[in-house]
Each structure stands twice: as structure tokens, then as C-alpha cells.
Amino acid sequence: MSYLQQNQERFLNELLDWLRIPSVSADPKFHGDVLRAAEYLKTRLEEAGLENVELCATAGYPIVYGEKLVDPNLPTVLVYGHYDVQPADPYELWDSPPFEPVVKDGNIYARGACDDKGQVYMHVKALEMMSQQGPLPCNVKVMVEGEEEVGSNNLGTFVRQNKDKLKADVILISDTGILSNEQPSIEVGLRGLSYHEVEVTGPNRDLHSGLYGGAVPNPINVLCKMIASLHDENNHITIPGFYDQVAVLSEEERAELNRVPHSDDEFKQSIGLKDTYGEAGYTTVERIGIRPTLDVNGIWGGYTGEGAKTVIASKAHAKISMRLVPHQTSAEITQLFQRHFESIAPSGVTVVVKPHHGGEPVVTPTDSVAYQAAAKALETSFGKKPIPTRGGGSIPIVAMFKTELGLDTVLLGFGLDSDAIHSPNEHYGLFNFFKGIETIPLFYQNYAAGMKQ
Amino acid sequence: MSYLQQNQERFLNELLDWLRIPSVSADPKFHGDVLRAAEYLKTRLEEAGLENVELCATAGYPIVYGEKLVDPNLPTVLVYGHYDVQPADPYELWDSPPFEPVVKDGNIYARGACDDKGQVYMHVKALEMMSQQGPLPCNVKVMVEGEEEVGSNNLGTFVRQNKDKLKADVILISDTGILSNEQPSIEVGLRGLSYHEVEVTGPNRDLHSGLYGGAVPNPINVLCKMIASLHDENNHITIPGFYDQVAVLSEEERAELNRVPHSDDEFKQSIGLKDTYGEAGYTTVERIGIRPTLDVNGIWGGYTGEGAKTVIASKAHAKISMRLVPHQTSAEITQLFQRHFESIAPSGVTVVVKPHHGGEPVVTPTDSVAYQAAAKALETSFGKKPIPTRGGGSIPIVAMFKTELGLDTVLLGFGLDSDAIHSPNEHYGLFNFFKGIETIPLFYQNYAAGMKQ
Numbered sequence: 001m002s003y004l005q006q007n008q009e010r011f012l013n014e015l016l017d018w019l020r021i022p023s024v025s026a027d028p029k030f031h032g033d034v035l036r037a038a039e040y041l042k043t044r045l046e047e048a049g050l051e052n053v054e055l056c057a058t059a060g061y062p063i064v065y066g067e068k069l070v071d072p073n074l075p076t077v078l079v080y081g082h083y084d085v086q087p088a089d090p091y092e093l094w095d096s097p098p099f100e101p102v103v104k105d106g107n108i109y110a111r112g113a114c115d116d117k118g119q120v121y122m123h124v125k126a127l128e129m130m131s132q133q134g135p136l137p138c139n140v141k142v143m144v145e146g147e148e149e150v151g152s153n154n155l156g157t158f159v160r161q162n163k164d165k166l167k168a169d170v171i172l173i174s175d176t177g178i179l180s181n182e183q184p185s186i187e188v189g190l191r192g193l194s195y196h197e198v199e200v201t202g203p204n205r206d207l208h209s210g211l212y213g214g215a216v217p218n219p220i221n222v223l224c225k226m227i228a229s230l231h232d233e234n235n236h237i238t239i240p241g242f243y244d245q246v247a248v249l250s251e252e253e254r255a256e257l258n259r260v261p262h263s264d265d266e267f268k269q270s271i272g273l274k275d276t277y278g279e280a281g282y283t284t285v286e287r288i289g290i291r292p293t294l295d296v297n298g299i300w301g302g303y304t305g306e307g308a309k310t311v312i313a314s315k316a317h318a319k320i321s322m323r324l325v326p327h328q329t330s331a332e333i334t335q336l337f338q339r340h341f342e343s344i345a346p347s348g349v350t351v352v353v354k355p356h357h358g359g360e361p362v363v364t365p366t367d368s369v370a371y372q373a374a375a376k377a378l379e380t381s382f383g384k385k386p387i388p389t390r391g392g393g394s395i396p397i398v399a400m401f402k403t404e405l406g407l408d409t410v411l412l413g414f415g416l417d418s419d420a421i422h423s424p425n426e427h428y429g430l431f432n433f434f435k436g437i438e439t440i441p442l443f444y445q446n447y448a449a450g451m452k453q
Numbered sequence: 454m455s456y457l458q459q460n461q462e463r464f465l466n467e468l469l470d471w472l473r474i475p476s477v478s479a480d481p482k483f484h485g486d487v488l489r490a491a492e493y494l495k496t497r498l499e500e501a502g503l504e505n506v507e508l509c510a511t512a513g514y515p516i517v518y519g520e521k522l523v524d525p526n527l528p529t530v531l532v533y534g535h536y537d538v539q540p541a542d543p544y545e546l547w548d549s550p551p552f553e554p555v556v557k558d559g560n561i562y563a564r565g566a567c568d569d570k571g572q573v574y575m576h577v578k579a580l581e582m583m584s585q586q587g588p589l590p591c592n593v594k595v596m597v598e599g600e601e602e603v604g605s606n607n608l609g610t611f612v613r614q615n616k617d618k619l620k621a622d623v624i625l626i627s628d629t630g631i632l633s634n635e636q637p638s639i640e641v642g643l644r645g646l647s648y649h650e651v652e653v654t655g656p657n658r659d660l661h662s663g664l665y666g667g668a669v670p671n672p673i674n675v676l677c678k679m680i681a682s683l684h685d686e687n688n689h690i691t692i693p694g695f696y697d698q699v700a701v702l703s704e705e706e707r708a709e710l711n712r713v714p715h716s717d718d719e720f721k722q723s724i725g726l727k728d729t730y731g732e733a734g735y736t737t738v739e740r741i742g743i744r745p746t747l748d749v750n751g752i753w754g755g756y757t758g759e760g761a762k763t764v765i766a767s768k769a770h771a772k773i774s775m776r777l778v779p780h781q782t783s784a785e786i787t788q789l790f791q792r793h794f795e796s797i798a799p800s801g802v803t804v805v806v807k808p809h810h811g812g813e814p815v816v817t818p819t820d821s822v823a824y825q826a827a828a829k830a831l832e833t834s835f836g837k838k839p840i841p842t843r844g845g846g847s848i849p850i851v852a853m854f855k856t857e858l859g860l861d862t863v864l865l866g867f868g869l870d871s872d873a874i875h876s877p878n879e880h881y882g883l884f885n886f887f888k889g890i891e892t893i894p895l896f897y898q899n900y901a902a903g904m905k906q
Contacts, residue, residue, distance in 0.1 A: 026760030087762055093659075150760050177664075191663060195761045204725025206546075206876040210644060211630075213776050214746035215720075215737045217730040220771075221680065221749050228681035231674070267668075272657025275801040277670040284668045293667035296674050297764050302751035303772060307479030307603050308648045308809040309540055310774055311750050311875050318673075319756060321763055323666050348728040356761040422764050423659040 003129050004437055011437065012103070012430070014044060015121045018083075019101040019110040023117075025061060025084035025150045034146050037083045038062050041120070041144060048124050049131035050142060056162075058154035061146030065165075068127070069139045075451040076139040077444065078168035078407070080397065081120035081175060082148030085112035086422045093424035107427040114428035115421035119174035119413060120144055122436035130441050137448035141168055148175075151195075151357025152397050159404045169451070170370040171401050172443070174436060176413030179387065181431055183261060184378040186371065187411040189289060189390030190398060192324030192361035194333040195297075198341060200226070200316045201350040206302075209310040217348040219316040220301045226344050226351075227318065230294055234280035237294050237322075239340045242333065247326045249290055258285055260389055270418060289390035292333075293323045319356075330358030330396075359396020362409075370410045373446035377412075381439040412443060456582050457890055464890065465556070465883070467497060468574045471536075472554040472563040476570075478514060478537035478603045487599050490536045491515050494573070494597060501577050502584035503595060509615075511607035514599030518618075521580070522592045528904040529592040530897065531621035531860070533850065534573035534628060535601030538565035539875045546877035560880040567881035568874035572627035572866060573597055575889035583894050590901035594621055601628075604648075604810025605850050612857045622904065623823040624854050625896070627889060629866030632840065634884055636714060637831040639824065640864040642742060642843030643851060645777030645814035647786040648750075651794060653679070653769045654803040659755075660765040670801040672769040673754045679797050679804075680771065683747055687733035690747050690775075692793045695786065700779045702743055711738055713842055723871065742843035745786075746776045772809075783811030783849070812849020815862075823863045826899035830865075834892040865896060 004011075023037035024030040038055055041064045045053045050066035064083065069076075088098035088111040096102045101110035108118065123142065130136055143166065145155050159166060179185040202219035203212070232238050249257070262285050264276050278287040287293075301316030303309035320341075324333055338353045345351040365371060366388050378386040398409045414436040420426045457464075476490035477483040491508055494517045498506045503519035517536065522529075541551035541564040549555045554563035561571065576595065583589055596619065598608050612619060632638040655672040656665070685691050702710070715738050717729050731740040740746075754769030756762035773794075777786055791806045798804040818824060819841050831839040851862045867889040873879045 026762065027758060086764075087756065087758055087760070089756075089758060149762075193663075193763070195763070197761075202726070205873065205878075207724065208875040209746075209748045209750060209774060210646075210776060211870055211874075212724070212741065213748045214740040214744055215729065215731045216724065216726060217728075218748045220752050221684070221747075224677040224680040224749065224752070225684075227674065227677040231678075271660065271665070271669065273655070273669060273801055274803075275670075275799075276668065277799070277801040278668045287667040288665065291667055293662075294674075295662045295666045295671045295765055296677065296755065297662060297762060298755035298757045298766070299673050299677070299769065300753050300757040302749065303540065303542075304751045304753040304770070305480060305540055305542060307540070308650075308772065308774070309479065309602075309750060309875065310646070310648070312748055313751070316752065317757075319761065321662060321761070323663055346728075346730070348726055348730040350727075417664055420658060421664075422661040422762065425658075 003132055004434065008434060011125045015118060015433070016101045016108070018117050018121065019112055020099055022099040023084050023112070023146065024087050025147050026087050034061050034084055038064050038146055041083050044124050045142060048128035050127065056158065058158055060154045063155070063158055064144040065142065067141045068131070068136055070136050071139065074138050074448060076141060076168040077447065078141045078143060078166060078171050079123050080171055080173045081123065081144045082116045082146065083120065083144050084146045084149050085117065086115065086149050090424065095425055103430065106430050108430065108433070109425060109427045111426055113426050114415045114419040115426065116148065116175045118428040118433055119415065119436065122174060122414065122433060123440060125437050126440035129437065130444065137444045141166065153357065155397055156400055156404065159400065163405065166405060168407060170447070171407050171409040173395065173409055173411055174413050175395055176411045177415035177417060177419070178413065179261060179389065180416065181429070182384070184382040184384060184386040185389045186374055186378070186386050187390065187413065188366055188388045189363045190361060190395055191292070192328060192330050193321060193359040193396060194324060194330050194337060195319070195321040195356040195358065196337060197354045197356060198318050198320060199352045200345070201314060202348065203312065203314055206314050207312040209312045212312055216312060217346060218312050219349060220313060222346060222349050223301070223316040223318060226341065227296060227320070229344060235278055237292065239336050241336050242292070245327045245329070245332070246292060254286065257289060257390065258283055260285055260387060290325055292325050292328060294320065296320050324361045326361045326363055328361060330360055334358055360399030362399045362402070364398070364409055364411065368408055369450040370408065370447055373450050374410045374412045374443050376446045377439050377442035380442050381435060412440070456585055457887065461887060464578045468561070468571060468886070469554045471570055471574065472565055473552055475552040476537050476565070476599065477540050478600050479540050487514050487537055491517050491599055494536050497577050498595060501581035503580065509611060511611055513607045516608070516611055517597045518595065520594045521584070521589055523589050524592065527591050527901060529594060529621040530623055530625050530900065531619060532576050532593065532595045532625045534576065534597045534626065535569045535599065536573065536597050537599045537602050538570065539568065539602050543877065548878055556883065559883050561883065561886070562878060562880045564879050566879050567868045567872040568879065569601070569628045571881040571886055572868065572889065575627060575867070575886060576893060578890050579893035582890065583897065590897045594619065606810065608850055609853055609857065612853065616858065619858060621860060623900070624860050624862040626848065626862055626864055627866045628848055629864045630868035630870060630872070631866065632714065632842065633869065634882070635837070637835040637837060637839040638842045639827055639831070639839050640843065640866065641819055641841045642816045643814060643848055645781060645783050646774060646812040646849060647777060647783050647790060648772070648774040648809040648811065649790060650807045650809060651771050651773060652805045653798070654767060655801065656765065656767055659767050662763040662765045665765055669765060670799060671765050672802060673766055675799060675802050676754070676769040676771060679794065680749060682797060688731055690745065692789050694789050695745070698780045698785070699745060707739065710742060710843065711736055713738055713840060743778055745778050745781060747773065749773050777814045779814045779816055781814060783813055787811055813852030815852045815855070817851070817862055817864065821861055822903040823861065823900055826903050827863045827865045827896050829899045830892050830895035833895050834888060865892070
């Protein structure tokens, strides 16, 4: 019986305890819980045999750091993850409370089960397991932040101020997914992000829609019109200059990309859609992988309670984000959006655009020792060669690590698209959790071997 | 010292007590309070000398009825009003709590202060005053409902089932306003209403905007596009057939209408607008008085909490209402809207349109004995001839009274546009409250005299 088999119940229970701590970084009311989640991780890293484990203070939530340096001649892997989670609302759509994890049908249901506590905890337990079985094949540094879901605002400063401490040969992150439990894959492209909150003000107070309707700009109608104008009839984004820097792929590259196993029928069925949707001229895989997007993530204004209220609201709000692709930059798109959105406001209203946070798009190399080590590890544990994919999500810090530390990243994630991260009923497969713990040590072995050559 | 002067403090305090009862008909959590408000009114009507005062059960909230029949040869006036109020949210925008009335700077601040408890209570006190001073010049029936703010769904049935009990010569309602405290006016035209709640569903669950963005219909973006398409660049409404029945006024009628004292500058200033807004080719007075409109009264969907959440919502919602003018009908416009809104949904989404309630537009005669009696009463109490106006609001039951009882209505209201009804900080002037109590008995005298001739 392997160490993993002997200890899997304890591994799981420790993760469930961590998931019980609602570490929602976006909402100040969970402040104490976010700190508790960091403390919990610190203790578990110490128990796993890491050294110099500490909570590094930042202007926001602390970064949990630990290391195990076995030999200066061995390569060093810097593991990154995050212990904060997305807000869990709407709570009423969860089948079980988001911070009372349950294991059901082979899945762990809880906010953060997959994104990213479950995936971070695979590393903690893989390191414990490796420490029990002999000296590590590489030096390992672990850095887990608490502000990934709100833009990693303080990570850049920390990295810049601790370049020596963080010196390494490669970054290893488990915060992405595989195509399926039968077909492993490694993400090699990630989209960037530009996120805004907008406010449209019409009259200076709420008005009776009968006494004023027709003679005043209704900020909700105006906001809808402004948002609608951001796409044309082909679902192209209309912001001037938006596509100027977008990398154009060759026909060969597009054909290669579309070789990924994908069925529009299964895609539609998995999320209950009657029809595909998106930018004209691109496949679903391309729409998600290589094209930038603009989505409203939230909208609110006026009367939203039960029944009817005949009011014209003074203000309307929306959260609007854009996913970016190489070689767009978050700063430039943020500026283009802000300028354009303000410019399309009709003369009777006031518009305020407040940028929230951004992240840069990135493409990682597939010919590196680290990528090959990860691919071989997955092939061993799954019994099948992984496929390189371009995911639609953003891990903005991947680009930052490249700029600040000069390091490439390997995205060794084990989630599934169906895990409902950022949604009600987020879950993570027990299969995936334990497969991750099994695969990670193989990566270290392969990487150490590859770096020796 | 007049009876009004002697008793005005008591009159006011009784109204304040009534305003303390949060009779919000739209929200089930106020159920008991709505009933308490009805009981309160019943007791006050009895104290004012009315007879056969009762709470008449309906399928919803009861109708408070009372009468004072002095002589079968005298004409009968049926007074209508409502004791329910609009929801008070957003509570945080009120300077004082909506159900803890305060008197400040000559105004009563409370939800319902003007609409319609304050105006109903003028009638209660005018009747008390008249009873103290001798026999009434007319027979009086009073009928006050508790569901006006949610569409008066049970009033029609009550009226149809009680035609004998409600037999009268004219309806008198105080639920409208005057141009200013220096310039009295009487509304002779009211817009109708068609009110809907719409729901757009895209994917069957909330999705991560990175993993899915660009390849699925975002229901918020789709809803915005659908709403935006309901107006063209001239702010005409694009629903096919919408304007087919709209009464076209002659140049003379339009000129007459625009003779009402109105300044666009003052209008803009009063509500903090930088520019006027509305349908091309019409003045502000026309946009409010004689043109139909379409306004979104509320919108919600996705993440609306603090910070950023990169979600694509499964559903988006809006409350959309249209103000109607003669000779549009609520039933026809409701059907046109529903059919059109469903037809413009893109193929990937599901749209549900749920009509809330409606009301018919109406124009009341100015050459009737009742209108002339009201005009003369206002001229006496204000010292200035009133102007007939066409207001933008809806009192749907005016059309119903005409159909079911064959009766015209006189809209003897004393509110001001600036009273912020349906908004935070609703208020009603002490001047207006007491001026109403002073004017109403003059109406009865003039009406009795006019009907004798």
C-alpha cells in the first residue's frame, strides 16, 4: 500500500477543513477568515516538512511562503497558488452551503474546492509524501497569495522586493484544467483581463416614471444602449483600436489549435445552450482560446424587488470585463475602453468608469525542459500523452513572473471545465485531487533528470 | 378661528400616525401592516361621521368603504383613494426613515405622505369638518383600496359586484398634483401603463468568463442589446404597431398644450440634468403629456457585490414599463410588447416575459358640472383660476370607473412634481395638505349648486 493510499483519508479531511474557512478576498466582511486560511496553510506547510515557513506581510493579505532547499546544485522550482476564493453568491443556487464542504458522487463540493485550494493542497501533500520517501530531487519554494481573485494587487511589489528569495529555474502552478479525466492536457496560452465598474447617472434622484418618463434620460436604458453598442452584428468589439495588437494566427496554427478534441454538440449540451454563439468567422475553440472578448459580469439599477415599481432610477451600474490575447496589454485596453465608454455617453448623463484590475495575456513555450517534464509526468500517471491547449482564463501573474523574474511557467492543472469554478456548486473530483498528488512528484523527478542533461 | 385652524395639529398628528404604518402592498412581508393601515382608516372614517363603514373583503387587500347619505334628491359623490404605498427602497437614500414621518421646512417626509395617504386624509378631515358645520350639501361615498401600487387587481371585480352600492354622479380623486402652490391646475389627461418583468437565460448555470467568454451568449449583454433595440436613434419606440392607435393632436391642440407654464431650464435644474432628452420632434410637455414611453424600471443580473467577479451569469432580469396615451389599450400594447420582445431574442437564449399589470390612458371632460365645480373651488381657495393639464402618470382605475360605472372623474389633486413620490424622501407640503382640506368642501358646495340648475 502506497503512502498516498495509506493517507488519503487524512489528506482529504485536511483539505475539507481548509475549505470550511470562507477566504473571500473580494468582500471585507470575510477579512478575518482570509487571514485564518493563510494561518491554516502555514501550519500545514510546516507539517509537510517545509522550512522557513512564514506569512509575508503585504499592503493587503499576506503571502504564505515556505521552502525546502536540499542542494544548491539542484534546480529550483517555485510553486505558486492562491488561498483566497471567489465570492459564493448567489448562495441560494448551491445545493449545499459553499463553506460546508460535502463529498458526493466522487466530488468535493465547496467554494475553492478546485480554484484554487484543492489544487494548492495537492502540492502540500505531494511535498509531504516526497519528504517521507527520501531527499527531494529539486529545491522547492512555495508562494501562495491571498489576493488572486481580486487582481493580485500586491504580488508584483512582493516579487520585485524579493527577487533573491524567489530565485528559481521555473514556476509551477496548478490553477488550470485538463480536457477530461481520460485526456490530460497542459495549458500553454492564457488570456489577459481588463475589468471595469461603470456608473451612469441621469437625473439626480429617482423619479416617478409617469411624471417624468419620456422627458429624461433613463440611466438604465442609456447603459443598455451603451453596452449594446460595444459589439457589432458579427459580435466584433467596436472599441476603436481594440484589435490593433491582436496576434493573427496563420492558417496552420489555427488548424493545429482546432485539432483539440471538441464537439460543439457536447459543449452546448454541457451548459444547456440551444445554439453556439460568438464572433463570426471563428470556431468555439478559437473564440475561447485566441480571440479577445467583452462580457458584462454584473448589472444593477432601479427597483429589483418583488412586484412593480414605476421608478426611473437616478443611477445604473455594470461590471464589464474584457479577456485579452497576445499582444494586447491590459494597460492599453483599459485606457481604450475607458476613453471609448465615456465618449459614447449621451449628453444628458454622466458616466464614471473605474478600472478594477487587469492581467496580461501569455503564451508559454512547449519545448522547454519543464514543459516536457510535466508532459511526461502526465503521460505516466494518466497513461496517455497530454495535449497542449490554449485556455480562455487568465492567470495574470504568469506574465508578471516572466517580466520580473525572467521565469517561464508550467501550468500543471487538474481541474475540469465542468467543475463550476466561480459558479454555484463548485466542485473538484477526488480522482483529480489524488491524481494531482500522484503526478506532481513525477514532475520533480523528470525535471531534475532533464536539467542534469 | 375656523374649525380647520383649531384642529390642524390633531389633523396632522393623525396623518403622521397613519404614515407610520408601512402599508407596502408590493412586498408580502408588510402584509400585516397593510391590513393595519386599512383598520386605522376605518376607525378614522367612523370618527369623521361616516356611516356603514366596513372593510370589504377582496381576493387581495380589503377595500375600506363608508358613506354619508343625507338626501336621495341630492347628487352623490364617490371619493376614491388608496391606502397602500410604494416600496421605500433604497432606504439608504432617505434622509430620515420612510416610516418615521418628520415635519421639516413645511413638509411632511414619509413614504405615502403625498401618494396617497396624505391626499386621502384631506378628504377624511374635510368630511369631518363639513359634518361639524351642518348637513352635507351632497351624499358622499368613500372607497379606499389597498392595491393601487400593484395594479388594483381586485378593484374591478369589487366595482362590478357592487354597482348599486357605488351608484353616484361623479368620482372625486385626489392622487395627482398642481403646477405649483401659486398656480393651481387640474389634470384632465392621464397616461396608461403596461408593465412587464423579463428574464433572459443563456447557459444553464453561471460560468467562468475566462473559460467560456466569447463562445456563449452572455444573458446580460443580450438583454442590453434587446433593450437598446426598443428605441431608435430618434427615441421612437420600435415595437411594430406600437404607435398605430396613438391619438394625433392637431397643431392647435399642441399649441394649447404648450401654453402651460414650463421652462426647460427650470425642469433640468430641478432634477440635475445637463440636457433635455426624449423623442425627437416633441417638447418636454408633449413628451410627458401626450406621447407614449418605454422605460426600464429595474435591471439585475450577475455579480453585483463589492470587487470583481469574472462570471458569466446564467440569467438576467429587467422590469420594463410603457406609459400609454389615448387610444392605446393596455391589453393590446402588452401583447405587442410580449410578442416583439420574444421575437428579438437571439437563438441561443430563452426569454420569458411576464406582464405585471396595466392601466388605460384617459382624458376627462372639462365642460362638466363637476370639473367646473372643482375649478371654481380652486379659484376660491388659491385666488387664481386653475389650468387644465395633461399629466404623465397613470390612475388606471379612472378608465375602469368610466367603463363599469359610466362615471367621469375629477382629479382634484394637491401634490407637486417635486414631492418625490415613488422616490426616496417623498414629502407633502403642509400648505398642500391644509389647502386640500379647505378646498374640498368648496367643491361639494359648488357641485351641489351646479347640479341643482
